[in-house]
Amino acid sequence: MKLSNNIIGILNFLTLLLSIPILVMGIWLHKQATSECDRWLEKPIIALGVFLLIVSLMGFIGACFRVSWLLWFYLLFMFLLIVLLFVFTIFSFVVTNKGAGEKLSDKGYKEYRLGDYSHWLQKRVNNNKNWNKIKSCLQSSQFCSLYHNQFANDTVDKFYTENLSALQSGCCKPSNDCGFTYVNPTTWTKTGNVTYTNPDCDAWVNDPNILCFNCKSCKAGLLQNIKGDWKKSAVVNIIFLIFLIIVYTVGCCAFKNNRRDNY
Structure with missing residues (x-):
């Protein structure tokens, strides 16, 4: 099996393991919610857990078992995530540019x-x-x-x-x-x-x-608190964005390997 397939398989297996505690936490918050704050927090956590679970499964199965169509969908989701993250990072810098104590x-x-x-x-x-x-x-x-x-x-x-x-x-x-x-x-x-x-x-x-x-x-x-948090998250997003681009590039190599082997 090609190196790129191994890397994508390992990364998605780790992400798959990570998605399970995130999903469990979201379900736990849903059952334990006693206030509007808790109910607001549970939805994005559950959505994140489900998203990571589905995308990780597609990437893991597509890379390790040479299922090209799953890997194609995986790369599509990764591309959309990169675009959304890039747009959100630029947006967060723009909307937090004004305001100070x-x-x-x-x-x-x-x-x-x-x-x-x-x-x-x-x-x-x-x-x-x-x-x-x-x-x-x-x-x-x-x-x-x-x-x-x-x-x-x-x-x-x-x-x-x-x-x-x-x-x-x-x-x-x-x-x-x-x-x-x-x-x-x-x-x-x-x-x-x-x-x-x-x-x-x-x-x-x-x-x-x-x-x-x-x-x-x-x-x-x-808003001052949000401004500080968003500026910090924007820096983290840039680092994460670079990581996603690298993974996406490796995923493209794995997809080419699958097509070559299938051919």
């Missing part, structure tokens, strides 16, 4: 404005259906409760020097524009009879289940 001269943390980010990302979080799911996840994870416990003993001066994350700054405290009086990290006293220019000030509520989850700053904090 605003530094405050007397604060250790930054503040985030929704309008600074790309229109495509803004449109996603401004969709009420999408945002209600995201907000439900943030609330059920008790994200701001953990933030409160972390900085509960801070005085106002100490709190202002803290290096808060984008989500903590955007969702768990009011905007600096509001000028509220600090009581504790999640409790702030509003100034009476004041007209605020920033609509987030009116949206702020001291209720731990509300806080600033309805604020634009919270959406901006989420």
